[in-house]
Amino acid sequence: MGRRVSLFVTCMVDQLFPQVGMAMADVLERAGCQVDFPEDQTCCGQPAFNSGYRNEARTVARHFLNTFEASEAVVVPSGSCTAMIVHHFAELFHKEPETLARVHALEKRVWEFSTFLTQVAGVEDVGACLERVVTFHDGCHGLRELGVKDAPRRLLAHVRGLELREMTPAEECCGFGGTFAVKFSELSGAMARTKIDAIQRTGASTVVSADPSCLMQIQGALTRAGSDIGTLHLAEVLASR
């Protein structure tokens, strides 16, 4: 035991949802990991990359690379940020062979939270307990770029008192999409309302996801609609006792 793990909490969790990062650290420690937090970390650069500003994204990606290169494993509470690092950093550095080699070496050690727990730490039961009926929202990048589908469900299945009710469709986008949410706000809001309809049909009181940005969109739309359904990050569920 004592596997060394570095947290990359993402800029959003750092600034808006710190409790998600604390919960993740707690769960990882319970899973026997030795957790550190490289303090120079900021963002993966995805906002710039998705907005078409590749030079700016490259600058931020390089900073990430410098910050985490020494880490044995990097765990991220977001499928989307993980996908940016493990799939898109390589695109940013395809003209810099040396940096590209460093990227390839690092991307193998960067893990989405639920995947890390189930595949690397080999844990499915973290001893969590939460009396709640929940539904799970698949974040698109985690689902389609990383194949995160079963891992969070296996983890939830071991939470005492928790009942998971799948929504249909669980795999449809919540409409966040980064700057898309504000550039096309009316469209993004309409997508969120379709998602909320699917959530409400399950009768769950809480929406769980492994992506904080989806949760911000879903919670924002739920509150706006006057719903009392809440949202929790998977890490928060797993940290419940």
Place this chain on the structure above:
Amino acid sequence: MSTEFAQKSHEALVDAKLQLAIYTATGRLKEKRSDVVSDSALPDYQELRTQANAIKKHTIDNLDHYLEEFERNVEGHGGKVVYCKDGTEVSDFVLSLAKERAAHLIVKSKSMTTEEVDLNERLEHHGMESVETDLGEYILQLAHQRPYHIVAPALHMTRYQVADLFERELHVPRETAIEKQTALARAVLRQKFLAADVGISGANFLVADSGAVVIVENEGNARLTTSAPKIHIAVAGIEKVIPRAQDLATFLKLLARSATGQLLSVYTSFLSGPRRAGEIDGPDEFYVVLLDNGRTRLLPDKNKRQSLYCIRCGACLNTCPVYRKIGGHSFPWVYSGPIGAILTPQFMGVQHEPALPFASSLCGACGEVCPVKIDIPKILLELRSDVKKSDAREGRNRLEKLGFRAFAWLMTHPRMFEMAGRIGRSMGWPTSTKGPLAAWLSERDLPPLPAHSFRELWSRR
């Protein structure tokens, strides 16, 4: 954001009836597709996709070779191949042939390629009558609208709207039963088939090794279009060529399943040349118009040219949460949905509708269902970068560029990032009437700001 795209999207979003029509129709197609490509229904689905992608890649990489082979084989069957660089050349060819043969009436089967060059309008402008014979396309021709969807062109219309349209345009009693509406259209179209001088079709595949045009359809109108009139002209984009007849085993399995959830379309026609001596059916003259219309402009880009692999199944539209909200007519060109969002900027230039590649949450559902594995999300991202490069050259969107420069600076200066966050939290969410925050608030609430950042909590742990 350009006003027209934004305006049309808005109009679609606030039209409750239209929302229901799009969502229901695409939902049905989406479900049918996923049933027939499931692991139990088609265990080798993923291998088929990989194969289809490899065949398309090989063909597009060697496009000149296969086009020449196709041309040789069509001519060997007594047909003619005509290369056209744009819509004007297509209509010039059709008009001059029609003039030589004293032809006036054209029947058409469904073809996105002819929609792409507004062929009907061009021919009508010169006094020809060109009649769409696919039911959906016929409805739209009467309504003077362009296709709403690549496969289901009148997907947005209800039978009540069609009833009004037929009553007004065909001067028939109002009829809301779909079977009766079909019978009405059929009665009109049957006469057109019998009287037509020329039949114009599209093509789903051009088979190089056998010089055959392959057309799949469900209504039988394409078979009539290509066999009843004395002249058949097939109009196809140059990317429609595939090397061998045996490749159809891959593509036909994927096309109908992806498009409509059928195992095979009702009719699959293999057309190779005019009627031979002793044959009963078929045209006297057989032409294949190979259209460029900007396709060769895509070839130099080794990644983005995979956009030419598209077999026009429409699966990406049905699964796209954006298409399912804003529909087909919001898009600036005949190709809508995810495939339209990558084709339009490449064919017409990124500044034609610069918002288009950004009108996506990048959810990736399109890439997941594409039967030829076009990496649509990746191309959207590249096009976004192309738009920004073009903006920079032309001095557009300077403020946004400045914003992202500031973002990159802040994200490479962790202490400043930390301080900015602390100041932000102490001031609370700003109240603003425009900009990103106001746009967020127009649809959703903001999360409450936490008292401390993660790094602050961590340092006290």
